[in-house]
Amino acid sequence: MDEFSFIRSIEQSNYRQSSLIKGAGDDAAIFRQPYQDIVTSVDTLVENVHFTRETMDPFHIGFRVLAVNISDLAAMGSTPAFYLVSICVPKHWKENELQEIYSGMKSIASQFEMDLIGGDTTSGSELVISVTIIGYVANNKARYRNTAKGEDAVFVTGTLGDAAAGLYVLKENMDMNSRSNKYLINRHRMPSPRVKFATGLAELARVTLNDISDGIASEASEIAEASGVAMHLYYESIPIHKSLLNFRQSEQRKWMLFGGEDFELIGTVPKKDWPDVQKAADKTNTPIALIGYIEENPMYAGSVFLHEKGKKRRLHKLGYNHLK
Ligand SMILES: Nc1ncnc2c1ncn2[C@@H]1O[C@H](COP(=O)(O)OP(=O)(O)O)[C@@H](O)[C@H]1O
Ligand SMILES: Cc1ncc(C[n+]2csc(CCOP(=O)(O)OP(=O)(O)O)c2C)c(N)n1
Ligand SMILES: [Mg+2]
Numbered sequence: 001m002d003e004f005s006f007i008r009s010i011e012q013s014n015y016r017q018s019s020l021i022k023g024a025g026d027d028a029a030i031f032r033q034p035y036q037d038i039v040t041s042v043d044t045l046v047e048n049v050h051f052t053r054e055t056m057d058p059f060h061i062g063f064r065v066l067a068v069n070i071s072d073l074a075a076m077g078s079t080p081a082f083y084l085v086s087i088c089v090p091k092h093w094k095e096n097e098l099q100e101i102y103s104g105m106k107s108i109a110s111q112f113e114m115d116l117i118g119g120d121t122t123s124g125s126e127l128v129i130s131v132t133i134i135g136y137v138a139n140n141k142a143r144y145r146n147t148a149k150g151e152d153a154v155f156v157t158g159t160l161g162d163a164a165a166g167l168y169v170l171k172e173n174m175d176m177n178s179r180s181n182k183y184l185i186n187r188h189r190m191p192s193p194r195v196k197f198a199t200g201l202a203e204l205a206r207v208t209l210n211d212i213s214d215g216i217a218s219e220a221s222e223i224a225e226a227s228g229v230a231m232h233l234y235y236e237s238i239p240i241h242k243s244l245l246n247f248r249q250s251e252q253r254k255w256m257l258f259g260g261e262d263f264e265l266i267g268t269v270p271k272k273d274w275p276d277v278q279k280a281a282d283k284t285n286t287p288i289a290l291i292g293y294i295e296e297n298p299m300y301a302g303s304v305f306l307h308e309k310g311k312k313r314r315l316h317k318l319g320y321n322h323l324k
């Protein structure tokens, strides 16, 4: 089974509520309200899938589960406001550890001025935390995956591969005190969702956005598929942090393209708007890079091409897939 085909198989083919603007199929769902649209999404962290007791302290688990949800709202151009938490707790977890999980959530919630408005508590064999997030976006300003057009510039925020490298450092028990390993571990444990940058693009007429949870190869494919276009990426333009240079080149490449969990944004804008994107990035202290372009070619609709060392190859939708 494949996660993405499973999801397609259970999606409703039509919706009954007239206020619904976007159902399943993007980073979040949207429904219309006067003046502002409501944006909502849910993402879950599961012990031994998204974290282990060795890779994360309770504080990080809490911080991260809210961060990954905020990232989906950032990818819609939305400002987060509320969250609900469903937590399934194994009997051996102690109360102070659960309090720590909530300290992690509260820490990032206060950063984004969000309120916890409810949830659910159950017990089970492994820790599972599911967060439902709710935010706002001005009417008609939500950013989808299906709006890329020919000649668009493709950009990405931050650096890629850091979170996967951080996980490697943790799993291999490497030196946790070196400056560069500390940086990578922090990127794995405490992602920084790009809300300010994404909402800073509000003046632009057309922006396509997707957040990078499963790796750029997978997220780029989602944009290409949803928009019915071909995306071209230049490997040498994909930003890399100097801490990654300590590892073998084959590892660097694997983590940058397929590692995932960097929670950076990949997007497209009409070429003429690229300078405005750079300005919005500067204003919000967001590193940004131009990494490719969109081609409107029916023969290659839905495909991603990677240009590397002067050669062009198909970049397949490899990356994290829960049901594979
Ligand atoms: N089990 C499910 N039932 C209904 N919709 C789902 C399910 N799993 C995922 N979806 C929807 O499919 C889309 C893609 O999900 P996912 O790949 O998890 O998005 P993201 O990577 O942005 O978190 C989203 O719109 C999500 O709401
Ligand atoms: C212990 C451990 N092993 C492996 C991973 C790597 N990993 C787990 S899930 C995942 C993909 C992202 O999670 P997902 O639930 O698919 O997020 P979504 O796309 O729904 O936002 C990755 C790269 C990890 N974070 N921790
Ligand atoms: Mg997403």
Ligand SMILES: [Mg+2]
Pocket (backbone or CB within 6 Å): 042, 043
């Ligand atoms: Mg998800």
Ligand SMILES: [Mg+2]
Pocket (backbone or CB within 6 Å): 043, 068, 069, 072, 213
């Ligand atoms: Mg997500």
